[in-house]
Amino acid sequence: MTSLKGPLINRRAAMKGAVGLAVATMAPWVRAAAPPPVKVGAIMPSSGILAFPGQACVRGIDLGAKFARERYGVDMTVVHADTQSKPENGRIAADSLIQQGCNVLIGAWDSGATISALQAAEAAKVPMVVHIASANQVTSQGFTQVFRFYPPAATIVRQSLAEMRALVTSVNDPPKGAVVLHLSNTMGTSTATSLDAAWKELDLPVKLLEYIPYDEKARDLSVEVAKAKASGADALVSVTRVNDAIMIIRECIKQAWNPKLIFSPNGNGVPDKAFYDALGKYADGAMSSNLWYNPKGADARTIVDRFQSTYANEWMDANSGCAFEAVQIVADAVVRAKSAVSSEIHAALKATDLKPILMYSGPIRFDATGQNTGAAVTVLQAKESKPRVVGPDGIAEYKAQYPLVPFEKR
Amino acid sequence: MLTLWGNVLASGILMGLVYGIIALGLTIIFGVIRIVNFAHGAMVVFGLYVGYCAGAWWGIPTIVAAVSAGALLFVFGYGLETLVVKRFVTRPHHIQFILFIGISLVLSGAQLIAFGPDPRPSVSRLSFETIALGPIRLDLARLQAATVAAVMILALAAFLKYSTFGRFIRAAADNRLGGLMVGLPIPKIYAMTFGIGAACAGVAGALISPLFDAQPFLAVDFTLLAFVTVIVGGLGSFVGALVGGLTIGLTEAVAALLFAPSLKSALSYGLLMIVLIVRPRGFFGAKET
Numbered sequence: 001m002t003s004l005k006g007p008l009i010n011r012r013a014a015m016k017g018a019v020g021l022a023v024a025t026m027a028p029w030v031r032a033a034a035p036p037p038v039k040v041g042a043i044m045p046s047s048g049i050l051a052f053p054g055q056a057c058v059r060g061i062d063l064g065a066k067f068a069r070e071r072y073g074v075d076m077t078v079v080h081a082d083t084q085s086k087p088e089n090g091r092i093a094a095d096s097l098i099q100q101g102c103n104v105l106i107g108a109w110d111s112g113a114t115i116s117a118l119q120a121a122e123a124a125k126v127p128m129v130v131h132i133a134s135a136n137q138v139t140s141q142g143f144t145q146v147f148r149f150y151p152p153a154a155t156i157v158r159q160s161l162a163e164m165r166a167l168v169t170s171v172n173d174p175p176k177g178a179v180v181l182h183l184s185n186t187m188g189t190s191t192a193t194s195l196d197a198a199w200k201e202l203d204l205p206v207k208l209l210e211y212i213p214y215d216e217k218a219r220d221l222s223v224e225v226a227k228a229k230a231s232g233a234d235a236l237v238s239v240t241r242v243n244d245a246i247m248i249i250r251e252c253i254k255q256a257w258n259p260k261l262i263f264s265p266n267g268n269g270v271p272d273k274a275f276y277d278a279l280g281k282y283a284d285g286a287m288s289s290n291l292w293y294n295p296k297g298a299d300a301r302t303i304v305d306r307f308q309s310t311y312a313n314e315w316m317d318a319n320s321g322c323a324f325e326a327v328q329i330v331a332d333a334v335v336r337a338k339s340a341v342s343s344e345i346h347a348a349l350k351a352t353d354l355k356p357i358l359m360y361s362g363p364i365r366f367d368a369t370g371q372n373t374g375a376a377v378t379v380l381q382a383k384e385s386k387p388r389v390v391g392p393d394g395i396a397e398y399k400a401q402y403p404l405v406p407f408e409k410r
Numbered sequence: 411m412l413t414l415w416g417n418v419l420a421s422g423i424l425m426g427l428v429y430g431i432i433a434l435g436l437t438i439i440f441g442v443i444r445i446v447n448f449a450h451g452a453m454v455v456f457g458l459y460v461g462y463c464a465g466a467w468w469g470i471p472t473i474v475a476a477v478s479a480g481a482l483l484f485v486f487g488y489g490l491e492t493l494v495v496k497r498f499v500t501r502p503h504h505i506q507f508i509l510f511i512g513i514s515l516v517l518s519g520a521q522l523i524a525f526g527p528d529p530r531p532s533v534s535r536l537s538f539e540t541i542a543l544g545p546i547r548l549d550l551a552r553l554q555a556a557t558v559a560a561v562m563i564l565a566l567a568a569f570l571k572y573s574t575f576g577r578f579i580r581a582a583a584d585n586r587l588g589g590l591m592v593g594l595p596i597p598k599i600y601a602m603t604f605g606i607g608a609a610c611a612g613v614a615g616a617l618i619s620p621l622f623d624a625q626p627f628l629a630v631d632f633t634l635l636a637f638v639t640v641i642v643g644g645l646g647s648f649v650g651a652l653v654g655g656l657t658i659g660l661t662e663a664v665a666a667l668l669f670a671p672s673l674k675s676a677l678s679y680g681l682l683m684i685v686l687i688v689r690p691r692g693f694f695g696a697k698e699t
Contacts, residue, residue, distance in 0.1 A: 048627055051527030085627075184672035213672040217631065219622065222421040222549070223666035223674075230414040243529055243623060254540045254549055255417070278531030278623065282538065407538075 036340040037075040040065070040330055041097030042323075043107030043117050048085025049217070050110060052242060052274060053319045057109055057131065059311055060320030064327030067303065067357075074331045087112025087186075094120035094128070102126065103340045104333075106326045109319070111135030111186045121145045127346040131326035132291075132319065134266055135190045139369040147349045147366050149326050150291060151375035153187070153266055157194040159377045160265030160289035161202050163391050168206060168261070171402050175235035175260045177207045179228040181221075181248060182239035184213040191239045191266045209233050216241065225251035235261040238269075245269025245286075246278045253282055253407045260403035264288040271318045276385045283382045285404035287390070290318045292378040294360035296395050303358050317387075325359045360395055413545040418663050420546050426659020427556030428618055430652040432632060433639035434562065435610030441646030442583040442603040443499060448510035451633030452517035453483055453608050455626060457615020459521060462624040464616070465534045472534055472551070472620055476558065479612035487608025491601040499600065514629055521626040529623035536620040551620035558617055562610065563648050579603055583646075638678060642685050644695030653693050657681065 042061045045054035058080060065076045079100055081093035090113030094105060098120060105121055105128040108114040114133035121128040122145050130138060130148040134156055139148055151159070168174040180195060182188040192211060199208050209231045214224050225248060228236060236259040238248060245268060252259070262285065269275045270288035293300050293316060303324070307316040314320075329352060334340065337348035354364040362374030379391035381400055390400040436450045447453075457479040464475030490513070498509050531537075539550040570576035582589045582599045590596050622628065640646075643654025658678045665677040685692060 047522075047527055049625075051625075051627070052529060055527060184670075213670055215672045215675055218671070218674065219631070219635075220421075220425050220662075221671075222425070223418050223663050224671045226414055226417050226421070227667065227671070230411070246531060246623070250537055253538045255547055256540075274529055274531060274623075278533075278537075280533075 035072060035074045035331075035335045035338065037077065038104065038330070038334045038340040038345070039077045039079060039100070039102045040327070041094070041100070041102030041105045041107075042078055042080050043083060043090060043093045043097065043105060043113070044080065044323075045085040045109050045113065046080065046082040048083075049243075050085040050241070052272070053132075053268065054082070054085070054109055056314070056317055056319035057323040059307070059314060060131075060316075060323030061106065061327055063303075063307055063310060063320070064324035067306075067324070068327055068331035071328075071357075072331045072335050074334050076327070076331065076334075081107075083108060083110075083113045083117075085110075087116055090114060090116030090118075091120045093117060094126075095124075098124045098126050103342050104129065104330050104345050106131055106323070106330065109133065111138060111190070114138055115141070118143045118146055124342075125346070126342045127349050129326045129329050129349070131322040133187075135186050136194070137186075137190070139371045143370065145346065146370035147329070147352070147372075148370055149329060149361075149364065149372050149375065150322060151377070152371065153191045154194040154198070155375060156266040156289065156377055157191060158198045158202070160263075160379070161195070161198045161204060163289060163377070163379045164263055164265075165202050165204050166391070167400055167402060168204070173260070173403065175206050175233075175403075177209045177231070177233040178235040178237050178261075179209050179231045179233035180211045180237045180239070181224060181228055182211065182213055183216050183241065183244070185216045187266075188213065188216070188239045195237070195239075195265065206235055214244070216244070218244065218247075221247045222251050222255070224248075225255055225257065229255055229257040233259065235259055235263065238262070238264045238267055240264060240267045240269055242268045242272045242274050245272075245275060249279055249282055249286065256408070258404065258406040258408075262286040262404065266290070270380050270382050271387050273315045273317065276382070280385065281410045282407055283385060284410070285382060285401055287379060287381045287400070288387070289377045289379050291322055291359055291361070291375070292318055292380060292387070292389060293321045293358045294356070294378075294395055295389050295397055297356070297358060297360070299357055321359050325356060325361075325364075328357045329354060329364060360389075415667070416546045418667050419660070420548055421552075422660040422663025423656060424549060424552035424556050424659070425663065426656035427559050427652065428552055428621070428655070429635060429639050429658055430643075430655025431555055431559035431562070431610075431614040431617065433636040433643070433651040433655060434559070434614065434648065435607040436636045437640045437643070437646055437648065437651045438566070438610060439604055439607035440640070442579055443495075443600050444586075445495070445499060445506050446503075446510070447607065448507060448633060449514035449517060449629075450607075450611055450636050451629035451631065452514040452521075453487075453611035454615040454618075454632040454636075455521060455624065455629045456483060456486075456517060457612035457617075458619050458622060458624040458628070459525060459530070459615075460612065461616035461619025462530045462532060465532055465619065466530070472536055472617060473554065473558070475619070476613045476616035479616035480609040483612030484605040484609035488601050488605035490608070491604035492597075495604060496597060496600060514633070518626045518629045525624070525626070527626065529625045531623040532620045534620045551618075555614075555617040555621075558613065559652065562613065563652060566606070566648060575599075575602070638682050640692070642682060642692055644692030646696060647692070647694035650692055650694030657693075 643650030
């Protein structure tokens, strides 16, 4: 009740009113300073044959979301969807996430599922940041909603072969012939095609002897490796998933084949923990060129340590790392867009100019096709049961070991 | 070139025998109970995990792990038949199909919960070892699996032929109704047979653990592989399982050498189609009466 005896508005009440008015009028600016909550859909192969890298990506996404909340203040809700390692499920997963209100998508690890998911993203005009998927078709089919952090197979292969060229021209006893063992799926075939073109373009001083494609569900690669050995090659170039990378090394050991160089452009194996768990000392020496975290990056150590403390039995690998970086790209776009509306995030993504937080890469910028123009590969070599960066020189932790120690002498 | 052919053929034969041992349990169960165990692949993966755990956690040799896996799966199979499967023996095939798909999904789900989706690679020395016969190198893990496959088939054949219970099993396989009429313990025979079939799957799984990384999602692949093998060899025949496995192993090996290796699976399924057209009961399958 208001007192009838005293004044209706006293000095104290006026002060309170003034403060209230000030707060009320400043509210729009206060609201603008905090990025709006955003719902991010993450499409990964969390089960099925690709569950191993898929789960690694999920870990990267989750840690990335926590980091983005702290670094950018973005209130990010992540909704995960599983493609079950089936390319055709990419679209179903994307549709489901869009229906759940996701403003932006991240995914989908394998090129087939990514292209499938992009069709749904395109129809709904929801931007999709592709953290991993290397087939050239991802950015060459005219999708307007795609923003691919990962380089296309052609770029990875070209950069990888340039690194391989630098290596073989700097050693005394370079390999004379190479055989290419590759998956016959979208990624493997696309990489093999790019490999052929880049090999000629870069004029590698190693003769390319034979291509041996194999099915991704192959249970046994003994004949493939026997063919590779019989070709007379002393360098093995492979485009693999983790499981078959392990099978190939096992077969090399069993068939007493000791290539001087084992190099995998755009392949899995060397970057993955399972490779070392399975092969132990026999893993050492194998090389691979992949996207990897910059061991000399400003935030890298902190993020890797945090990953390690969160997931004690796992590594921060290329899968987790690229997923982590993709979340930062989204967070950066949301902050600049000051909006969680898909079209505005899309516009902000188009204008991205971000120094990578974790991964080795040039500034992240997307060209007209949605391709990150700064994408760059590192060369890794298995050493003492860990992948170590041996190239490019600026970030190398060790000098590359060549030739490989024969398996029977390990 | 001769060395390459020799190695490829040796690899194909050994891989074929491995396929044979994977298919053995499926053929035993069908031969006696006349039901098709679509959970067979999940049971093989169960054995694969036993092989993995034995090697990685306790350093137990694969062959000992195989015996343990066989014992575990026997108990599991016996119990499963007694509690669940026996109610479905006389039900229509599509009901049985759904039951076994359900069992397979439950087993794979349990494996997924227990071990996660990551492949669990073998740490056995056997994964890297071969023996050399001149220029031919024989994979020791496959050689071991192939030898055990041959021994298991001989032992099973002897058991069925010479033991009293083996004769009961054969009689039940020939004529269930007749067996019931003369007082054979059919429920016990079926439970034993299912247990033996499951044990074979377990032994096979453990024996191939140095070759395949354990992963729950392999169940479907193994079931399909076992089916192709027994259909080519003849459903219900032990020798058929081995010959079917050998045929597929050799077809894949030769196809990989002569054509593109990525066509291996396509050619083994092509072979299956030819067998289904030319000899629908497989090489050693019994004639439908």
